[in-house]
Amino acid sequence: MIVFVRYNLGPGVAVELEAQARVAELKEVVGSQQGVAPQELRVLFAGRELQSSASLLGCDLPEQSTLHVLHPPPGSSSQLLLQEHLAPGGESRQDRLTSLDLSSWRLPATSSGLAVILDEERGTWRAEDQQTAAPKGTRSTFFVYCKRCSSIQSGKLRVRCRSCRQMTLTLSRGPSCWDDVLLPGRIHGVCQSPDCDGDEAEFYMKCSSHPTSEEDSSVALDLILSNINNVPCISCTDTLDVVLVFQCSDRHVICLDCFHGYCQTRLNERQFVYDPVIGYSLPCAVGCENSLIKEVHHFRILGDDQYARYLQYGAEECLLTNGGLMCPSPGCGAGLLPLDGSRRVECDRRLGCGFVFCRDCRERFHEGPCEALGAPATAGASQGFMVEEEASRSGRWEQESLLLIRTSTKKCPSCLVPVERNGGCMHMQCSVCRAEWCWLCGVLWNRDCMGNHWFG
Numbered sequence: 191m192i193v194f195v196r197y198n199l200g201p202g203v204a205v206e207l208e209a210q211a212r213v214a215e216l217k218e219v220v221g222s223q224q225g226v227a228p229q230e231l232r233v234l235f236a237g238r239e240l241q242s243s244a245s246l247l248g249c250d251l252p253e254q255s256t257l258h259v260l261h262p263p264p265g266s267s268s269q270l271l272l273q274e275h276l277a278p279g280g281e282s283r284q285d286r287l288t289s290l291d292l293s294s295w296r297l298p299a300t301s302s303g304l305a306v307i308l309d310e311e312r313g314t315w316r317a318e319d320q321q322t323a324a325p326k327g328t329r330s331t332f333f334v335y336c337k338r339c340s341s342i343q344s345g346k347l348r349v350r351c352r353s354c355r356q357m358t359l360t361l362s363r364g365p366s367c368w369d370d371v372l373l374p375g376r377i378h379g380v381c382q383s384p385d386c387d388g389d390e391a392e393f394y395m396k397c398s399s400h401p402t403s404e405e406d407s408s409v410a411l412d413l414i415l416s417n418i419n420n421v422p423c424i425s426c427t428d429t430l431d432v433v434l435v436f437q438c439s440d441r442h443v444i445c446l447d448c449f450h451g452y453c454q455t456r457l458n459e460r461q462f463v464y465d466p467v468i469g470y471s472l473p474c475a476v477g478c479e480n481s482l483i484k485e486v487h488h489f490r491i492l493g494d495d496q497y498a499r500y501l502q503y504g505a506e507e508c509l510l511t512n513g514g515l516m517c518p519s520p521g522c523g524a525g526l527l528p529l530d531g532s533r534r535v536e537c538d539r540r541l542g543c544g545f546v547f548c549r550d551c552r553e554r555f556h557e558g559p560c561e562a563l564g565a566p567a568t569a570g571a572s573q574g575f576m577v578e579e580e581a582s583r584s585g586r587w588e589q590e591s592l593l594l595i596r597t598s599t600k601k602c603p604s605c606l607v608p609v610e611r612n613g614g615c616m617h618m619q620c621s622v623c624r625a626e627w628c629w630l631c632g633v634l635w636n637r638d639c640m641g642n643h644w645f646g
Contacts, residue, residue, distance in 0.1 A: 214242040254401035334408035336397035353388025424585035438478030441587035470504030519545035
């Protein structure tokens with residue numbers, strides 16, 4: 191396999207090694223090139239240090255990955271901080287980002303963006319070929335829209351220093367919930383870049399179907415998941431490998447082929463919903479409340495031409511919602527925001543054609559009352575895409591699991607991981623962040639808890 195090595199932020203150098211080769215062999219190659227003892231080098235990838243005894247294959251390195259090789263002087267603060275992040279036995283404390291799975295955190299009450307993260311397996315989906323989506327046995331748990339591929343692809347999670355934007359940050363701990371990934375300032379670490387004192391982690395996503403540069407990022411599609419629960423589609427009732435899960439309370443599931451049809455039908459009928467915060471979006475196909483899709487890149491499933499229509503309609507809807515109008519002259523359609531309330535409107539020649547028209551009837555401007563006004567368009571419910579009630583009931587994602595989690599667990603006050611108490615005292619210790627807290631109070635363990643209700 192071929193990997194690109196950056197030595198202390200120098201230019202990337204291609205190094206070819208066997209996939210079964212160990213990190214120690216990579217250090218020997220770089221050490222001989224740089225005139226440095228191999229045992230003094232540190233190899234960083236995806237927020238952690240790779241141990242010399244590990245194989246490249248075991249480190250989940252895709253072909254043409256970029257590794258950072260550092261040479262901190264002995265006794266330097268960088269070397270000491272790196273050593274602090276290693277547990278006894280030489281293994282990194284945090285989980286690998288390349289195999290991290292946070293799909294259980296995709297809950298409607300807390301979701302604000304991404305849903306799940308890719309493991310090392312590969313999967314892909316294209317609108318024109320539903321049957322090739324995520325072959326049997328493939329369980330990618332994170333998907334992105336890749337501009338280079340112009341399609342939905344499986345993705346991978348990476349991390350860098352928020353200050354210098356280099357991938358030389360070693361994490362103090364791995365993400366334990368989606369807020370850790372989505373919200374800035376949640377996870378810190380040690381940046382090994384020269385002259386950089388940054389300690390804040392910045393997570394981003396990349397397409398896993400082809401080699402990517404460090405600057406090449408993709409848009410995460412948080413609602414698209416591998417169908418690990420084998421939930422049938424609410425429309426066609428088939429059980430397919432890759433599905434979209436709506437952000438409604440019932441977590442309705444729809445296959446990507448039906449989702450494409452749903453989006454196309456609503457677009458043709460101009461039945462998308464304009465939201466001032468989210469933008470031009472769609473709710474759950476069943477019609478659930480508070481279920482608008484927040485990441486509008488999901489509508490990239492329409493393809494380039496239809497997505498361009500979606501953008502145009504969205505811009506027009508935003509204009510009309512804010513009191514604007516469009517020039518009615520054939521072939522123009524320029525967006526206008528008249529400053530006064532007069533009936534006479536002139537199309538701006540810098541944007542359109544200069545046509546002067548009546549605001550009320552959209553005909554050429556005239557004095558006196560308008561002769562006739564067209565009947566207003568009705569916003570009736572669309573009949574082009576229907577969901578049967580029985581299919582709606584069966585196509586729900588993790589309904590029983592969500593109810594069980596809510597009734598039998600409490601969240602750790604430090605990292606918010608759901609914790610189940612299985613007997614014993616009220617003194618809890620989170621298995622993820624190691625925080626000690628009280629089951630009854632839901633706060634970090636203190637003297638009051640120790641004295642008043644250690645045992646209930």
